[in-house]
Amino acid sequence: NSPKSSNIRPDMQRVLPGRIMGILAKAGEVAENLNYQVYAVGGLVRDVLLKVENLDVDLVVEGDGILMANKLAEVIGGRVRPHEKFGTAEILFPDGYWVDVVTARVEYYEYPAALPQVEQSSLKHDLYRRDFTINAMAVALNPGRFGELVDYFNGREDLQIGAIRVLHNLSFIEDPTRILRAIRFEQRYDMAVEPQTMRLIKEAVREKVIARLSTERMWGELKSILEESDPEHMLDRMSELGVWDYLFPEITFWEVQPVISEMPQALMILRNWGWAEPAEKWLPYFLAILHWTTQDTAHTICQRYFLGRRQTDKVLDTIAHWRAALKSLSATEDVPLSELTKIVQTLPREAYPLFLTLLEDKMAIRRFRLVMESVHRQKPSVNGKDIRGMGFKPGPMYRIALDALWRARLDGLISDRDEELAYVKAYLESRNAPKIETKQPEAVG
Numbered sequence: 502n503s504p505k506s507s508n509i510r511p512d513m514q515r516v517l518p519g520r521i522m523g524i525l526a527k528a529g530e531v532a533e534n535l536n537y538q539v540y541a542v543g544g545l546v547r548d549v550l551l552k553v554e555n556l557d558v559d560l561v562v563e564g565d566g567i568l569m570a571n572k573l574a575e576v577i578g579g580r581v582r583p584h585e586k587f588g589t590a591e592i593l594f595p596d597g598y599w600v601d602v603v604t605a606r607v608e609y610y611e612y613p614a615a616l617p618q619v620e621q622s623s624l625k626h627d628l629y630r631r632d633f634t635i636n637a638m639a640v641a642l643n644p645g646r647f648g649e650l651v652d653y654f655n656g657r658e659d660l661q662i663g664a665i666r667v668l669h670n671l672s673f674i675e676d677p678t679r680i681l682r683a684i685r686f687e688q689r690y691d692m693a694v695e696p697q698t699m700r701l702i703k704e705a706v707r708e709k710v711i712a713r714l715s716t717e718r719m720w721g722e723l724k725s726i727l728e729e730s731d732p733e734h735m736l737d738r739m740s741e742l743g744v745w746d747y748l749f750p751e752i753t754f755w756e757v758q759p760v761i762s763e764m765p766q767a768l769m770i771l772r773n774w775g776w777a778e779p780a781e782k783w784l785p786y787f788l789a790i791l792h793w794t795t796q797d798t799a800h801t802i803c804q805r806y807f808l809g810r811r812q813t814d815k816v817l818d819t820i821a822h823w824r825a826a827l828k829s830l831s832a833t834e835d836v837p838l839s840e841l842t843k844i845v846q847t848l849p850r851e852a853y854p855l856f857l858t859l860l861e862d863k864m865a866i867r868r869f870r871l872v873m874e875s876v877h878r879q880k881p882s883v884n885g886k887d888i889r890g891m892g893f894k895p896g897p898m899y900r901i902a903l904d905a906l907w908r909a910r911l912d913g914l915i916s917d918r919d920e921e922l923a924y925v926k927a928y929l930e931s932r933n934a935p936k937i938e939t940k941q942p943e944a945v946g
């Protein structure tokens with residue numbers, strides 16, 4: 502059966518940035534010279550059809566993928582990292598961008614007489630191993646066919662009707678991470694897992710296939726969910742389908758759900774207050790999920806997902822301190838800003854969204870905002886170098902003096918650099934901080 506074809510070059514031109522279009526065109530030319538066929542596949546094709554930008558270039562080559570990657574890198578630049586065993590390679594660019602190249606392999610040499618047929622089917626073979634019909638489309642890149650959509654499994658139609666559909670009945674048994682992926686795509690694109698696929702998911706969950714999955718792979722997909730712009734409905738769906746209990750058996754979803762549902766708004770408010778999105782985009786949600794558990798349980802979960810020391814500490818600090826911080830910000834009496842700041846700073850920055858969802862009254866929220874803004878604004882300009890310039894010996898007193906300065910600024914006792922310098926000097930002198938020794942002239946006599 503031949504795939505439905507149409508040319509989507511105009512859509513590609515509209516949706517994809519010039520840099521990406523350039524790479525795709527060059528890939529086509531390089532493949533043509535090698536007498537290969539090359540295709541862009543997966544997420545990029547899906548998103549072009551949805552008119553959503555996608556910068557992930559995944560190339561499938563009917564031919565030697567590693568040779569193709571090397572030749573392509575000669576034209577577009579970048580360093581090739583080959584994986585000989587799999588016939589795949591990445592082309593890595595200095596700015597962190599990369600292009601994936603894989604070899605579509607079949608019994609290429611077995612049917613020399615029917616080469617075109619076999620070539621076709623080698624791409625089809627590759628696409629058949631993919632998760633859903635909407636992710637199993639390819640677009641041809643060779644100059645004569647550039648933009649030709651290759652759609653063996655009616656992915657385009659499924660995109661149009663909004664259906665997440667597997668390619669065969671054993672899909673979730675073969676790879677249970679696809680259950681999480683189905684949920685992610687369904688909610689991200691506001692589509693629906695079609696009935697037969699849903700039956701297969703339920704069957705797979707009943708048969709506990711997720712328990713057989715390595716925690717690394719599970720964590721990879723979970724992290725992708727927590728990095729989506731709105732994970733709430735994905736987590737809801739995970740709970741509904743009984744998947745949550747495999748990922749967080751220690752945590753009752755309904756206990757953390759109210760906090761999770763307020764996270765998108767909290768994130769938005771914080772961004773308006775100048776809070777910078779952390780590099781680990783998943784961490785704010787992860788903290789929201791874990792904040793209600795004990796230190797021990799949280800530690801077990803962090804270990805299960807191989808979190809590093811730094812990330813684990815952030816989880817444990819959040820659990821250890823959010824209650825006290827909440828109490829101080831919600832106190833009825835006046836607490837000095839410096840005091841509040843000290844308490845808020847026991848929380849990692851990544852916990853601020855969670856923390857904001859926990860603050861109930863307006864007063865507490867105002868105080869939190871004040872803390873955040875003053876931390877931003879009131880950062881003193883005086884530093885260690887300045888203190889050295891005053892002739893004090895480097896040592897622990899530097900930090901203590903700068904902390905005191907910082908609190909004084911927050912409480913509005915000083916307002917400019919001159920006052921800062923005077924404050925630090927007076928502070929250190931009053932505590933007899935040691936001075937840098939200068940050679941004294943020998944006493945004569």
Ligand code: ATP
Binds near residue numbers: 544557631679
């Ligand atoms: P995103 O926009 O989230 O990056 P994506 O579809 O590009 O979505 P990737 O995880 O980068 O997601 O995967 C790229 C392609 O690889 C998918 O489109 C799909 O064709 C295939 N793929 C990824 N994971 C699986 C899997 N577990 N099983 C089968 N195919 C997969």
